[in-house]
Amino acid sequence: xxxxxxxxxxxxxxxxxxxxxxxxxxxxxxxxxxxxxxxxxxxxxxxxxxxxxxxxxxxxxxxxxxxxxxxxxxxxxxxxxxxxxxxxxxxxxxxxx
Amino acid sequence: xxxxxxxxxxxxxxxxxxxxxxxxxxxxxxxxxxxxxxxxxxxxxxxxxxxxxxxxxxxxxxxxxxxxxxxxxxxxxxxxxxxxxxxxxxxxxxxxx
DNA sequence: TAAAGTAGTTTATATTATAAACCAAATATC
DNA sequence: GATATTTGGTTTATAATATAAACTACTTTA
Numbered sequence: 381x382x383x384x385x386x387x388x389x390x391x392x393x394x395x396x397x398x399x400x401x402x403x404x405x406x407x408x409x410x411x412x413x414x415x416x417x418x419x420x421x422x423x424x425x426x427x428x429x430x431x432x433x434x435x436x437x438x439x440x441x442x443x444x445x446x447x448x449x450x451x452x453x454x455x456x457x458x459x460x461x462x463x464x465x466x467x468x469x470x471x472x473x474x475x476x477x
Numbered sequence: 478x479x480x481x482x483x484x485x486x487x488x489x490x491x492x493x494x495x496x497x498x499x500x501x502x503x504x505x506x507x508x509x510x511x512x513x514x515x516x517x518x519x520x521x522x523x524x525x526x527x528x529x530x531x532x533x534x535x536x537x538x539x540x541x542x543x544x545x546x547x548x549x550x551x552x553x554x555x556x557x558x559x560x561x562x563x564x565x566x567x568x569x570x571x572x573x574x
Numbered sequence: 575t576a577a578a579g580t581a582g583t584t585t586a587t588a589t590t591a592t593a594a595a596c597c598a599a600a601t602a603t604c
Numbered sequence: 605g606a607t608a609t610t611t612g613g614t615t616t617a618t619a620a621t622a623t624a625a626a627c628t629a630c631t632t633t634a
Contacts, residue, residue: 382513383490383494383497383513383514383515385490386490386493388590391488391490392590392591393480393482393483393488394591394592396483396569396570397480397569400480400568400569400570410612410613411611411612411613414612416479416480417480418480419592420592420593420594421612421613421614422592422593422594422595422613422614422615422616423591423592423593424613425612425613425614425615426591426592426614426615427591429614445600446599446600446601447599447600447611447612447613448598448599448611448612448613449612450612450613462570466570469566469570471497472493472494472497473493473497473559473563473566485621489621489622491622491623507581507582508580508581508582511581516623517623517624517625518581518582518583519582519583519584519585519623519624519625519626520622520623520624521582522581522582522583522584523583523584523622523623524622526583542631543630543631543632544580544581544582544630544631545580545581545582545629545630546581547581547582
């Protein structure tokens, strides 16, 4: 049981960054996440969809100042998955006794 | 400067496991790493090659009991890359204040 | 000497990541 | 009041990556 599986959905730089952001705020706008991560809108859109499909996050679509507004928030499932991922990671990076 | 780049070479489950093992031993045999990681020989061969190409590890080929023997060890470059990777990871996973 | 085992490498395929192209509406410009 | 530009995205085509299957080469056993 040495090396635990690293959830492939979380083991991706951009998706991990998205989750990291959402862990620390109640909710975040698409454009905010885009700025914080430096991702392109296209890439972000795809990765947000994947996290949503897995129910790690929720995505709400509305309008602000007449413009479309996409807001994301992390779910309980997402938080647990993230914690599991971090826990699994420890097995890889905390060996240097 | 929020989210640091995660070295793509290390941000892979199998390669990270290989590096994790090699950090804790002077050297390790191919078959030992194969057992510890549960990887297929083919996959392991490919990933070892990539780490070698980046000079993160060194690969020595010899014979033991008439059979080919491949032995790996981590380099200074590899250790530093690993430490950099772990450091960058902190920025993603240690936000939950 | 044929079959099975050891220790790998090479390569073909499937999956994934990403950027480019696109869409739709709002606003600014001429 | 057309048209160009900006905002806020999505879709899709391509490039990159991961992985297993197939293969190589040699050894041992029966």
